[in-house]
Amino acid sequence: xxxxxxxxxxxxxxxxxxxxxxxxxxxxxxxxxxxxxxxxxxxxxxxxxxxxxxxxxxxxxxxxxxxxxxxxxxxxxxxxxxxxxxxxxxxxxxxxxxxxxxxxxxxxxxxxxxxxxxxxxxxxxxxxxxxxxxxxxxxxxxxxxxxxxxxxxxxxxxxxxxxxxxxxxxxxxxxxxxxxxxxxxxxxxxxxxxxxxxxxxxxxxxxxxxxxxxxxxxxxxxxxxxxxxxxxxxxxxxxxxxxxxxxxxxxxxxxxxxxxxxxxxxxxxxxxxxxxxxxxxxxx
Amino acid sequence: xxxxxxxxxxxxxxxxxxxxxxxxxxxxxxxxxxxxxxxxxxxxxxxxxxxxxxxxxxxxxxxxxxxxxxxxxxxxxxxxxxxxxxxxxxxxxxxxxxxxxxxxxxxxxxxxxxxxxxxxxxxxxxxxxxxxxxxxxxxxxxxxxxxxxxxxxxxxxxxxxxxxxxxxxxxxxxxxxxxxxxxxxxxxxxxxxxxxxxxxxxxxxxxxxxxxxxxxxxxxxxxxxxxxxxxxxxxxxxxxxxxxxxxxxxxxxxxxxxxxxxxxxxxxxxxxxxxxxxxxxxxx
Numbered sequence: 331x332x333x334x335x336x337x338x339x340x341x342x343x344x345x346x347x348x349x350x351x352x353x354x355x356x357x358x359x360x361x362x363x364x365x366x367x368x369x370x371x372x373x374x375x376x377x378x379x380x381x382x383x384x385x386x387x388x389x390x391x392x393x394x395x396x397x398x399x400x401x402x403x404x405x406x407x408x409x410x411x412x413x414x415x416x417x418x419x420x421x422x423x424x425x426x427x428x429x430x431x432x433x434x435x436x437x438x439x440x441x442x443x444x445x446x447x448x449x450x451x452x453x454x455x456x457x458x459x460x461x462x463x464x465x466x467x468x469x470x471x472x473x474x475x476x477x478x479x480x481x482x483x484x485x486x487x488x489x490x491x492x493x494x495x496x497x498x499x500x501x502x503x504x505x506x507x508x509x510x511x512x513x514x515x516x517x518x519x520x521x522x523x524x525x526x527x528x529x530x531x532x533x534x535x536x537x538x539x540x541x542x543x544x545x546x547x548x549x550x551x552x553x554x555x556x557x558x559x560x561x562x563x564x565x566x567x568x569x570x571x572x573x574x575x576x577x578x579x580x581x582x583x584x585x586x587x588x589x590x591x592x593x594x595x596x597x598x599x600x601x602x603x604x605x606x607x608x609x610x611x612x613x614x
Numbered sequence: 615x616x617x618x619x620x621x622x623x624x625x626x627x628x629x630x631x632x633x634x635x636x637x638x639x640x641x642x643x644x645x646x647x648x649x650x651x652x653x654x655x656x657x658x659x660x661x662x663x664x665x666x667x668x669x670x671x672x673x674x675x676x677x678x679x680x681x682x683x684x685x686x687x688x689x690x691x692x693x694x695x696x697x698x699x700x701x702x703x704x705x706x707x708x709x710x711x712x713x714x715x716x717x718x719x720x721x722x723x724x725x726x727x728x729x730x731x732x733x734x735x736x737x738x739x740x741x742x743x744x745x746x747x748x749x750x751x752x753x754x755x756x757x758x759x760x761x762x763x764x765x766x767x768x769x770x771x772x773x774x775x776x777x778x779x780x781x782x783x784x785x786x787x788x789x790x791x792x793x794x795x796x797x798x799x800x801x802x803x804x805x806x807x808x809x810x811x812x813x814x815x816x817x818x819x820x821x822x823x824x825x826x827x828x829x830x831x832x833x834x835x836x837x838x839x840x841x842x843x844x845x846x847x848x849x850x851x852x853x854x855x856x857x858x859x860x861x862x863x864x865x866x867x868x869x870x871x872x873x874x875x876x877x878x879x880x881x882x883x884x885x886x887x888x889x890x891x892x893x894x895x896x897x898x
Binding site for chain 2: 337341433434435436437438439440441442459460463464467468470489490493494495496497
């Protein structure tokens, strides 16, 4: 496995693979790798000949007061996971390598960035879109792999790639869950044992929404009210939003129709957790 | 010469050239080609094996009340000029090919977009940066060629390419002038015979600034005042700005130092004209 710290180095790795006729799959991460990331790596290895993983905690997607400083950075462990998972090259740049001067250029995706987490993390998706544009330009992959767990991130990136005609495919992989349903996340390690137990209520609420939709309930407000009842079984949980939106445009829905995204964001202590499911309301 | 109307077609042309081991030079234009554009094509042909010219009047860089509708579109003449100049492929997409749905994704370059023309054409450089990002992603060139005449456009694109790590080189070519000094521009054809004569005052004012800097004048306000005296010899000229800025950052300068950009924008009748020179104030 090659480890590149600079843009020049990773471009050389990829050029060599390209010259050997290989297709390139790319998994952009912020490190603190878990089984969710490994599933993305496996998906990339299945579809592409050469797999690149980036490990970069991107400062421009963290707001003031968010967990940029505290975000875990277990690089040696991450490299071992990459090695075991059959990654061909890791790109692990420093902040100065990615942002050598004041960054003046931003990629913004209107509308899709605005609801859900966009309301609680102003500037977050601008940072995500910008760093993904940069990483795509650095690595030049045929396909990039993202987890459905970050549903709004996926929608933003897909729209960016389509609007800007970026020459790569975005592959979305299913959310990986712990046996008790909690979506795997690098931030789960922040949770105390009690919070870790409490956190499972989020997926229970999402499952409840799927049941209700299967039973024919179509009023979004009614479904989210029932979800609220489930979530309030954990008094420590501070709900940011419980929303039902169109799965592609992320437009708010009053009635559940077609492919819908049911999404929750909530805090347990200082940890912010998000999760979602996509339900096809036409296929009952 | 190949003529591609769709993204699929131009990508196929470029892929074929790449497969033959050729480097790709790209000249993005809005058509209405003149000797300035031809000089860009020649520069591209000198440095690259395969030259692509795009002809696309980009709606997103025109403001309300600007000349988008009236902008000249002499496609047959443009294709003849490309053919004569040895262009290998022309990409001439429709607006619907470039913007198949509402465009939600924008590339903005802070600071560099804001002074000079940015104050008079809000949103213009956002449209320019966005369409250039799209075209670069569609064509995938090794180098793209721009004229120094559009100095702020050049500065915006250079900063975008650097900040977003776009894998291409930006080559800036000298402004081509008519024998009487007027910078060649597709908009010159809007000028009446009298306006065409009057328009030469802009370059005379720029030359005056270069003389003053060579003579050792360093106070920007003094130099622009002398330029104003020259420009006011044509009462019909409505000055938008006369500015002296840092040639790279476009930051306003009080004292002329290092490489400076002296830039003028003015209107004659309904025609907006811009011109500039770069003067190295250290090399007297």
